[in-house]
Amino acid sequence: MTSICNKSCEHQHGNIGIHEVSSTPIAVNSAFVDYFGEKMRLSTFTSDADINPLPLNWSASASTARGPVVVSKYKDGMTKHNAIGAHAGPYSIYHALSIASKQLDSMHEPDYTNAHPPHNFPQQPQWSTPGKIVTMDPFGHMAPWIYGDLAKKENVDIKPTMSITKAILSIPEIKEEVKRGNLVPDGKIVLNDEGEMACTKIAVDPVWHLPGVAERLNITEDELRKALFQDTNGMYPELISRPDIKVFCPPIGGITAYIFGDPDNLPKEDKRLAVRVHDECSGSDVFLSDICSCRCYLIFGLVEAAKEAQKGGNGLVCYFRKEGRCLGEVTKYLVYNARKRGGDTADEYFHRTECIAGVKDARFQELMPDILHWLGITKIDRMLSMSNMKHDAIVDSGITIDERVEIPDYLLPADSRVEIDAKIAAGYFTNGHVYTTDELKKVEGRKWEGL
Numbered sequence: 001m002t003s004i005c006n007k008s009c010e011h012q013h014g015n016i017g018i019h020e021v022s023s024t025p026i027a028v029n030s031a032f033v034d035y036f037g038e039k040m041r042l043s044t045f046t047s048d049a050d051i052n053p054l055p056l057n058w059s060a061s062a063s064t065a066r067g068p069v070v071v072s073k074y075k076d077g078m079t080k081h082n083a084i085g086a087h088a089g090p091y092s093i094y095h096a097l098s099i100a101s102k103q104l105d106s107m108h109e110p111d112y113t114n115a116h117p118p119h120n121f122p123q124q125p126q127w128s129t130p131g132k133i134v135t136m137d138p139f140g141h142m143a144p145w146i147y148g149d150l151a152k153k154e155n156v157d158i159k160p161t162m163s164i165t166k167a168i169l170s171i172p173e174i175k176e177e178v179k180r181g182n183l184v185p186d187g188k189i190v191l192n193d194e195g196e197m198a199c200t201k202i203a204v205d206p207v208w209h210l211p212g213v214a215e216r217l218n219i220t221e222d223e224l225r226k227a228l229f230q231d232t233n234g235m236y237p238e239l240i241s242r243p244d245i246k247v248f249c250p251p252i253g254g255i256t257a258y259i260f261g262d263p264d265n266l267p268k269e270d271k272r273l274a275v276r277v278h279d280e281c282s283g284s285d286v287f288l289s290d291i292c293s294c295r296c297y298l299i300f301g302l303v304e305a306a307k308e309a310q311k312g313g314n315g316l317v318c319y320f321r322k323e324g325r326c327l328g329e330v331t332k333y334l335v336y337n338a339r340k341r342g343g344d345t346a347d348e349y350f351h352r353t354e355c356i357a358g359v360k361d362a363r364f365q366e367l368m369p370d371i372l373h374w375l376g377i378t379k380i381d382r383m384l385s386m387s388n389m390k391h392d393a394i395v396d397s398g399i400t401i402d403e404r405v406e407i408p409d410y411l412l413p414a415d416s417r418v419e420i421d422a423k424i425a426a427g428y429f430t431n432g433h434v435y436t437t438d439e440l441k442k443v444e445g446r447k448w449e450g451l
């Protein structure tokens, strides 16, 4: 068994952040090793004499008092970084490939001229309310502009973890909705007969405040650090060796928030708001695979979001990179095969996933509402989701939900009934029929021959 030591630890173990309390010794490494003839520092330790992390007070309300997130170890970052991990989530690996292949200079200075947000999102009280936002940096969209001078002075890289732009969406089903008369162009939200929609969109990379994430999951920070360290096969030794650093930039996908209507209205209680929280399903969202209802619900969410914006309120679609309930597409297709070959009935839907993955869901919706709090949202008039997990996470975080809106039956592909009926039986919201176990056995998917 190991436990995490801090600087004042009574165990005299020098540079090593983990100390041993069982009889089995653990491998001990030096903070510096020779690697292909070069000196390379494997990790830093709280007890290192030269560490001097830039102050980062997570819940401070003034950006200067809060301080920047510094995760890069380039320049003087090795001693001054105050976050574990790497910038840009999973794309950190492609950054490394660009450097390895000598296409990118590791000392490249980004030129952010004209890259600033086209809309000013004013600071909300939620940004500095302890525990309200723990998975994104509330100042991440302004980092180069707020902390640019500090970055120069301290000789560290400070990069944005959010960015904001405007876009026009051109989606075939939306054009159909306009043709059908279900959506009427207004020249502002729905621009024309082609169904083009105007929006403001926000990209968010994950930045975790470890004590806050642990609290959300109802575990200790030590438990969280150890599981992250061990389950990633030691990818981030500072999770153990730097308990003084409280922020972690994990290698996972982020969020895109699509806002319809004036973003300034989002925090206003007297303005109506329709929200779709959508978890990525590339097979359906992009390629229109008909085994699930994901794209249909996404389109329904976009239509309803646009309608609410046209009425003077807002629509919001938050798209989370959480493929296959955060179990990934490889697991997902294995489950599909097991379903198709084993008799694809709704009563077995979750069981098939559990057989392969061990869990049926790894999305941890309790981490999801942060983006809503960042936008200043305190109530949702129309929640365009049937998920009880999303509903409960949002309500438990202090945002009220007035109405829950289920996807109309006519939008569902026939083969997706297995999924949706199993979910309803497991607790998803419906105004319609909740199937019994016997009835779920009769809800069958497409017959696959020769699979």
Ligand SMILES: [Zn+2]
Binding pocket: 281, 284, 292, 293, 294, 295
């Ligand atoms: Zn899907």
